[in-house]
Amino acid sequence: MTIMQKHVLSKSTFIRGMQCEKSLYLNKHARNLRDEISPEQMAVFSQGTNVGELAQGLFPGGVDCTPESYYNFQESVERTLAEIAKGTKVIYEAAFQFNGVLAALDILVMEDDGWHAYEVKSSTKVSETYEMDATIQYYAITNSGIDLKDISIVHINNQYTKNGPLDIQELFTIESVYDRVQELIVGIPNQVARFKKVLLADKAPSMDISERCNKPYSCDFAGHCWKHIPEYSIFNIARLRQPKKFDLYNQGIVNVEDVPDDYPLNDNQWMQVQCTRSQESFIDQKAIRGFVNDLVYPIYHLDFETFATAVPVFDGSRPYQQLVFQYSLHIEHQNGDLEHREYLAEADGTDPRIAFIDRMIEDCGTSGSVLVYNRGFESGKIEDLIEFSPKHTLALQGIIDRIVDLMVPFRERWYYTPEMQGSYSIKKVLPALVPELSYDNLDIKGGGVASSTFSQMIQGTFEGDVEETRKHLLAYCKMDTLAMVEILKKLSL
Numbered sequence: 001m002t003i004m005q006k007h008v009l010s011k012s013t014f015i016r017g018m019q020c021e022k023s024l025y026l027n028k029h030a031r032n033l034r035d036e037i038s039p040e041q042m043a044v045f046s047q048g049t050n051v052g053e054l055a056q057g058l059f060p061g062g063v064d065c066t067p068e069s070y071y072n073f074q075e076s077v078e079r080t081l082a083e084i085a086k087g088t089k090v091i092y093e094a095a096f097q098f099n100g101v102l103a104a105l106d107i108l109v110m111e112d113d114g115w116h117a118y119e120v121k122s123s124t125k126v127s128e129t130y131e132m133d134a135t136i137q138y139y140a141i142t143n144s145g146i147d148l149k150d151i152s153i154v155h156i157n158n159q160y161t162k163n164g165p166l167d168i169q170e171l172f173t174i175e176s177v178y179d180r181v182q183e184l185i186v187g188i189p190n191q192v193a194r195f196k197k198v199l200l201a202d203k204a205p206s207m208d209i210s211e212r213c214n215k216p217y218s219c220d221f222a223g224h225c226w227k228h229i230p231e232y233s234i235f236n237i238a239r240l241r242q243p244k245k246f247d248l249y250n251q252g253i254v255n256v257e258d259v260p261d262d263y264p265l266n267d268n269q270w271m272q273v274q275c276t277r278s279q280e281s282f283i284d285q286k287a288i289r290g291f292v293n294d295l296v297y298p299i300y301h302l303d304f305e306t307f308a309t310a311v312p313v314f315d316g317s318r319p320y321q322q323l324v325f326q327y328s329l330h331i332e333h334q335n336g337d338l339e340h341r342e343y344l345a346e347a348d349g350t351d352p353r354i355a356f357i358d359r360m361i362e363d364c365g366t367s368g369s370v371l372v373y374n375r376g377f378e379s380g381k382i383e384d385l386i387e388f389s390p391k392h393t394l395a396l397q398g399i400i401d402r403i404v405d406l407m408v409p410f411r412e413r414w415y416y417t418p419e420m421q422g423s424y425s426i427k428k429v430l431p432a433l434v435p436e437l438s439y440d441n442l443d444i445k446g447g448g449v450a451s452s453t454f455s456q457m458i459q460g461t462f463e464g465d466v467e468e469t470r471k472h473l474l475a476y477c478k479m480d481t482l483a484m485v486e487i488l489k490k491l492s493l
Contacts, residue, residue: 004074007102008196011136014101017195018132019216022207026221028199033224043452046461051122051310052106055154057168059109059118062090073102080108084146096137096144101192103140106154114149117141118174122310124158124319126175129216134177135184139192152176156319162312171311171319209249211242229254236422237269256422268413275418284414291409292492297334298368299488300402302327303480304381305447305473307455314351316388324381325352325454328477329363330485338485344474347457347466357385361395368402373426373484375405406484409491430483433490437483444476 017024063083067076076095083091094108107118134151142148157173213219234248256276306322325345332338341363345352372378379400386396409415410424419432439445456462
């Protein structure tokens with residue numbers, strides 16, 4: 001039996017090469033330079049795997065050709081060809097190799113007119129990258145002797161609302177990309193040859209950072225390639241578009257204070273530059289005084305945590321819909337008294353929104369300003385709750401009507417310090433105004449980790465200590481609203 005030579009390119013490395021040839025080279029020869037994978041990224045990868053397995057139900061009864069070892073796809077290639085020869089009609093994880101290019105296809109189906117290929121994506125639409133992904137698959141499959149009649153992307157239908165048992169026919173949308181693949185396929189042989197040449201070179205291509213570093217994906221070698229860029233640089237100028245940032249960079253300008261005086265920036269951006277140069281703060285006392293004086297006691301400092309799944313878990317929810325599962329509430333009375341209330345749903349299969357609504361309505365009272373950090377988020381989530389539970393419309397709308405956004409003074413640059421480094425995120429505003437209060441000692445330090453953690457808990461895939469983790473979730477959310485209390489104190493001064 002002939003042992004198949006290991007592939008040089010896979011569809012994932014091909015796509016990597018399309019984004020950046022330097023990244024392609026480093027991924028092969030210097031993987032130790034890759035950035036550490038975050039828990040949030042791991043959750044995304046896991047979700048993609050789960051969606052792929054679920055989509056197999058669209059074409060039941062197939063044979064799975066997944067290799068026993070991730071590093072032995074040649075075994076999968078041989079098994080795929082054997083199953084085709086046997087007359088198998090549906091194959092999962094079908095693998096093909098041609099000219100050193102490996103393509104593992106999610107689902108291969110023999111239909112009435114011949115073979116159809118289906119690649120599953122956990123996103124809600126077909127992107128240009130997915131079209132190129134399908135093209136490299138088509139290249140490997142058809143050159144392996146398989147006459148493909150069609151190739152499609154299977155993706156999530158974000159208009160689907162779960163009611164009762166999950167309906168995968170409604171959950172997924174199948175979209176043919178055959179015509180687009182025929183347009184792209186002509187360039188594949190040259191691209192394959194070029195990427196092979198890159199991989200055989202003695203050193204990585206000399207490529208500077210550019211917009212490609214984040215298009216279409218955030219590169220996992222950013223920590224290596226961007227190490228010459230300081231933590232605070234022109235790339236932190238607020239609301240400055242990427243082309244302008246790289247225009248400055250290509251002129252040799254990295255430090256904010258070095259931006260030329262005649263460079264086209266808006267007023268807020270120039271304020272940031274000038275404050276960086278002078279290391280002095282800008283404070284519009286009149287605007288801030290007006291903001292603070294408009295607040296009505298008691299002030300309810302409110303923050304939500306949400307989670308989202310590609311596959312809706314609860315009735316009345318859609319794919320990727322952000323569902324509330326936790327809030328923290330610091331109630332500040334006019335006499336200076338401060339009380340704290342909170343809610344964290346149980347991960348017991350019960351829809352977290354049901355108890356969340358009742359508790360929040362009770363805790364938020366009927367009068368007094370409801371202070372949030374980013375009004376659009378909290379207001380949007382409460383509007384979703386109204387849609388979910390119309391009987392609570394009056395009470396929930398009453399909360400929305402009382403919402404005041406603590407972000408406004410910082411977004412509008414009424415209060416700006418050099419320490420904010422161009423950002424009005426609470427994670428930058430807090431250390432700038434209240435350095436003695438910090439997230440650093442918390443086990444959960446960010447909303448993304450909180451979200452992915454609870455998502456795993458609700459889906460039964462969490463492997464940690466549930467009770468201990470609940471304490472960490474409560475501590476993180478409590479810090480968010482305590483931060484708001486302390487920031488408001490600084491503004492009031």
